[in-house]
Amino acid sequence: MEARPGIMPTVRKPSTRSWALGLFALILVAAFVVSLSLGSVSIPLKEVFGILLGKPTLRASWTTIILNFRLTKALTAALAGAALSVAGLQMQTMFRNPLADPFILGINSGASLGVALAVLAIGATGSILLAGISTAGDLGLALAASIGAGLVLGLILLVGRQVKNPTTLLILGLMFGYAASALTSLLIYFSLPERIQAYTVWSYGSFSGVTWGQLMVMAPVILAGLAMTIFLPKPLNALLLGEEYARSMGVDVRWTRVFILLSASILAGTVTAFCGPIGFIGVAVPHLCRNLLRSANHKLLLPASALLGAALALIADVLAQLPGSQFVLPINVVTSLFGAPFVVWVIIRQRKGRTSFSI
Amino acid sequence: MKKTTRLMLLLLVLVLSACAAQPGPSNSDTAPVLRAYPVRYAQHFTLEYGEGYKKLTVTQPWAGATEALVYFLIPRGSPAPKEAGSAQVIETPVRSFVAMSTTYFPFLEKLGKLDALVAVDDATYAFNPVVREKAASGAIALVGGGAGGGSVNVEKALELQPDLIMTSASGSPELDAHPKLLEAGLPVVINADYLEQSPLGRAEWGIFIAAFFDLEEQAVQDFDALAQRYEAAKALTENLASKVSVFTNTDYQGTWYVPGGESYAALLLKDAGARYIFEAQPGYGAAPLAFEAVFDAAKDADFWLNVGFASDLESLLAMDARYVEFKAFEQGSVYNYNARVTENGGSDYFESGVANPDIILEDLIRIFYPDLLPEHALYYYQQLN
Numbered sequence: 001m002e003a004r005p006g007i008m009p010t011v012r013k014p015s016t017r018s019w020a021l022g023l024f025a026l027i028l029v030a031a032f033v034v035s036l037s038l039g040s041v042s043i044p045l046k047e048v049f050g051i052l053l054g055k056p057t058l059r060a061s062w063t064t065i066i067l068n069f070r071l072t073k074a075l076t077a078a079l080a081g082a083a084l085s086v087a088g089l090q091m092q093t094m095f096r097n098p099l100a101d102p103f104i105l106g107i108n109s110g111a112s113l114g115v116a117l118a119v120l121a122i123g124a125t126g127s128i129l130l131a132g133i134s135t136a137g138d139l140g141l142a143l144a145a146s147i148g149a150g151l152v153l154g155l156i157l158l159v160g161r162q163v164k165n166p167t168t169l170l171i172l173g174l175m176f177g178y179a180a181s182a183l184t185s186l187l188i189y190f191s192l193p194e195r196i197q198a199y200t201v202w203s204y205g206s207f208s209g210v211t212w213g214q215l216m217v218m219a220p221v222i223l224a225g226l227a228m229t230i231f232l233p234k235p236l237n238a239l240l241l242g243e244e245y246a247r248s249m250g251v252d253v254r255w256t257r258v259f260i261l262l263s264a265s266i267l268a269g270t271v272t273a274f275c276g277p278i279g280f281i282g283v284a285v286p287h288l289c290r291n292l293l294r295s296a297n298h299k300l301l302l303p304a305s306a307l308l309g310a311a312l313a314l315i316a317d318v319l320a321q322l323p324g325s326q327f328v329l330p331i332n333v334v335t336s337l338f339g340a341p342f343v344v345w346v347i348i349r350q351r352k353g354r355t356s357f358s359i
Numbered sequence: 360m361k362k363t364t365r366l367m368l369l370l371l372v373l374v375l376s377a378c379a380a381q382p383g384p385s386n387s388d389t390a391p392v393l394r395a396y397p398v399r400y401a402q403h404f405t406l407e408y409g410e411g412y413k414k415l416t417v418t419q420p421w422a423g424a425t426e427a428l429v430y431f432l433i434p435r436g437s438p439a440p441k442e443a444g445s446a447q448v449i450e451t452p453v454r455s456f457v458a459m460s461t462t463y464f465p466f467l468e469k470l471g472k473l474d475a476l477v478a479v480d481d482a483t484y485a486f487n488p489v490v491r492e493k494a495a496s497g498a499i500a501l502v503g504g505g506a507g508g509g510s511v512n513v514e515k516a517l518e519l520q521p522d523l524i525m526t527s528a529s530g531s532p533e534l535d536a537h538p539k540l541l542e543a544g545l546p547v548v549i550n551a552d553y554l555e556q557s558p559l560g561r562a563e564w565g566i567f568i569a570a571f572f573d574l575e576e577q578a579v580q581d582f583d584a585l586a587q588r589y590e591a592a593k594a595l596t597e598n599l600a601s602k603v604s605v606f607t608n609t610d611y612q613g614t615w616y617v618p619g620g621e622s623y624a625a626l627l628l629k630d631a632g633a634r635y636i637f638e639a640q641p642g643y644g645a646a647p648l649a650f651e652a653v654f655d656a657a658k659d660a661d662f663w664l665n666v667g668f669a670s671d672l673e674s675l676l677a678m679d680a681r682y683v684e685f686k687a688f689e690q691g692s693v694y695n696y697n698a699r700v701t702e703n704g705g706s707d708y709f710e711s712g713v714a715n716p717d718i719i720l721e722d723l724i725r726i727f728y729p730d731l732l733p734e735h736a737l738y739y740y741q742q743l744n
Contacts (some may be wrong), residue, residue: 040652061658069651073613192484195704198667201611208613208650211680276612326652328614342413 017300020293024307025306028078032316035074038323041065051227065207071310072215074314077207080275081125081285081313082306083222083267088227088282089128089305090264093236093298094168094257102268102282104170105156105261106177107149111272112203113180114148116187136138142214142273152176160261162253166243204330205276205319217275226306228263231299238297265299280335281316284343291346312339391442396579397517400560401588404567406575407467412440413451415570420549421530428549433568437601447525449502452573457516459503459526459536461485462552465714466565469581470574477521478502480511480536484705491701503536511536513543520688523571527549543554556623558630558716562627565714591629592724596632603727606636606657606687607647607665613655616645623722624665627716631723632705636660654684663687664740666695668704669694672743694726700739708739 037048043062051057087102095104103109120339156173163169174272188196210218235256238246243253271278289304290296313335392414396406407414420428431443435450458464458477464487473489480503482494493499493721500519502512516524524547528535537547548571551554552564562585569578605628608616618624620635622643628635636657640646657663663685669675672693675682682688696719699707712719722740725732 039648041655061655062686064658064681065651065654069654069682190481195668197616198611201614204612204614206612206614209610209679321649324421326646326648328647355385359431 017293017295020301021290021303024304024334026191028311029313031311032078033075034172035077035314035318036066036070038318039065039070039321040196040323040326041329042324046096068212072210072212073207073317075215076210076218076275077313077317078310079219079222080207080278081272081281081309081311083225083271084282084310085220085285085289085305085309086226086302087174087264087267089286089298089301090229090232090236090260091282093240094260095170096240096242096263097145097170098287099283100170101279102264103177103272105173105265106152106175107265107268108272108277109180109184110152110176111145111269112150112277113184113274114144114146116149116184116199117148117201117289118144119195119202142217145273146269148180149265149272152180153269157258157261160258166257192307201330202276204277205332206277207313208328209276210274210294214274219271220268224315225263225267225270227261228266229302230239232256232260232263233302236298237296241299275331277332278313279332280339281309281313284335284339285312288312288343288346367694370618386601395648396566396575400557401555401567402557402560403550403554404564406566406570409440409442411437411442412452413570414442415567417549417551419554419652420551420556421528427565428617429630441442446677447546447548449548449571450570453522453571455519455523456571457502457519457521457524457592458568459511459524460550460714461487461490463550463568464526464566465711466491466578468711470572470578472572472574475572477519478516480504482524483703484701486699486705486707486710498518501693508625510721513539513545516540516545517543522546524633525538525568527551535612552713556621556626559589561623561713562716569698578640582640585715585717589720592717592720592732593630596630596645596724598727599632599728601633602632603656603661603666604659605633605662605664606653606660607663607728609669609675609682610650610653613650614647617648617653618645619643627719628664629725631727633723633727639696657685657687657691661687661692663693664695664723664726666693666743668697669695669743670697675743676741693743695743696739698737698739712739 033352037045041062043065047062048066051063055258057063072245084102088100091100091102092098092102155176156169160169161170169239189201191199235246235251235255239256240250241254245255247253268282285305285308286301289301289308293300293304295301316331316334316339317339320331321330322327390408392409394408398405403417403419407416407418411433415430415432417428419428427643429446431440431446432451433439433448435452439448453476455477456467456472456475458467458476459480461479461484464473464476464485466487467476468487473487476490476493478621479485479490479494480490482499483500485491485494491624492498494501497525500515502515502519526536526542526547526549528537528549528551537549540547548566550567552561552567555561555564562731563582566578566582568574569575569716607618607624607628617637617640619640619642620638621641621643625635625638629638666675667678669678672688672691675688687693696708696712697706708719718738721732721735722737725735725737726740726742
């Protein structure tokens with residue numbers, strides 16, 4: 001890869017790299033602590049640490065709030081942020097498209113359709129579905145979303161192996177998405193307003209709805225999806241320069257593509273299943289990392305995206321909780337409203353006319 | 360300057376109406392009123408009687424509306440009164456009725472006029488068995504575009520030529536059915552019962568509906584008896600030594616919509632002698648609170664009501680395992696208003712409940728203080744097991 005230094009993205013010295021990753025990790029830890037200590041109910045920081053260490057508290061409800069509400073929420077936010085950012089990075093590189101996000105292939109629409117079926121079509125299509133969903137216990141909505149996302153993923157993988165051109169794949173994914181969205185709209189159109197509310201709130205996205213029972217499923221799957229990317233820095237770096245070049249580097253493009261699709265879809269699909277469609281983070285964090293680190297090397301970008309994505313999701317969630325007030329905002333409102341100007345600022349400040357996306 | 364303009368306008372109107380050689384539009388506000396129904400609880404309609412007509416005014420047709428809607432009801436075949444001006448004139452008694460909301464069914468049923476119902480917007484979520492049966496057999500037509508609002512089948516409505524279409528309105532033309540229907544020349548009346556927060560105020564709209572059938576005397580009698588039952592039940596809870604505490608609704612992914620202290624739901628709880636945990640929340644809209652805020656405030660509340668679609672504790676817990684932490688859940692003091700629902704999810708609480716606030720109140724009192732109403736069997740509510 002070092003053979004074409006003129007085109008290949010510059011890679012900083014290893015010392016700079018680990019220094020940057022260390023800083024991101026520190027930000028993540030700080031965001032995690034802030035997320036645990038701020039919320040609608042005001043709990044002193046000393047008490048928060050006391051509860052985490054298993055000490056008795058002034059109020060019994062505080063223990064529940066920290067352990068069953070804020071800790072699950074913080075872990076969920078961190079996992080989701082990391083997963084979406086890594087999935088977004090993979091999609092942007094694979095499609096060589098700076099606007100690509102984790103949901104570009106319609107995973108999101110598939111998950112939404114699954115949830116819409118579970119929430120809205122209960123009764124209308126018979127109560128069997130409801131029975132099935134509620135016996136799944138804690139995993140009801142997540143299960144429905146996973147099935148929807150899984151179906152779309154299956155279709156994409158099936159087509160992905162046949163199609164030569166990634167752009168064709170992109171268009172096909174878009175079409176799957178449209179079809180699934182149309183079916184969702186149809187369900188909404190014929191539903192009770194109270195049920196539509198349940199669906200609408202899900203579609204706003206949230207880290208707060210995940211319980212320990214759900215986290216026990218969500219966390220291992222996301223960690224597995226992240227672990228898969230350990231094998232990907234080299235092929236991704238090669239793909240950045242085009243499939244022909246990657247092939248000449250000895251990369252099995254077809255299988256790499258399937259591997260990337262699988263890992264990115266597992267990551268994005270799982271997050272959507274448990275948290276609803278979370279926008280923006282998946283597009284923005286890879287750009288932020290490229291600009292902050294001035295690098296396009298995936299050895300650096302993959303862990304950096306995971307760390308920064310986790311930290312930013314936590315910070316966004318803290319803002320969404322409007323600390324001190326009883327109210328909450330939808331997470332997507334916060335990520336886009338506060339995140340967009342921030343990313344614009346970083347990109348304008350750091351770009352200096354040269355694109356580090358290197359296309 | 361202003362005065363001159365007004366004078367000019369008045370002159371113009373006079374000239375125009377003289378040219379038309381017909382009774383021209385005059386100000387309906389100055390119409391002589393012989394008598395008026397003294398509305399007791401409702402805030403958004405009035406009923407007045409003039410010479411040869413009834414004048415129904417919807418003072419606030421939708422939230423934020425700045426103008427009232429006026430309807431002149433005249434005996435079938437008689438000429439429109441000159442007082443009507445440009446207001447809508449409807450011949451009574453109406454023989455065919457189109458209901459764009461299920462909440463009109465119980466009022467029609469009480470009046471014995473359910474057979475006048477020729478069409479509904481959508482029967483999927485109707486509870487009334489007669490309506491469901493007739494809709495299934497085609498005796499009642501469907502003219503709506505789904506419960507989510509949307510387009511009205513104007514062609515179908517025109518074909519039916521109903522004497523009256525009753526609907527609610529939001530004020531935004533893209534959501535409402537009535538502008539299109541009015542444009543087609545169909546007799547559309549806006550019912551704003553949902554704006555009433557007082558449970559009795561909402562039920563009083565039965566008189567508004569009855570006026571179109573010339574049955575308002577009967578409706579007034581019915582309503583007076585209902586109000587008496589409601590007030591009697593409410594009086595039972597007036598001298599309680601201690602009040603039970605109650606919270607409502609469920610969490611949606613970390614957001615818990617809490618009805619304001621002046622809302623319909625909160626007023627019912629108050630009249631039932633309960634202390635609503637969130638009574639200090641201003642207004643009647645629902646505030647999006649954080650789950651942890653609700654948990655902190657309602658953890659030790661005695662009762663938990665109105666838990667969405669859950670019909671047993673297990674399915675409630677399936678929505679969120681953390682519900683187990685509420686004292687009300689632990690003690691099994693969870694009640695939902697879904698004792699009467701159809702397979703499709705059509706709920707009688709939301710349908711006939713509007714017309715029977717006395718029964719809802721008695722349900723609530725029976726739940727909170729069983730000794731006060733030992734004979735009453737729960738009708739809309741059920742305890743979750």
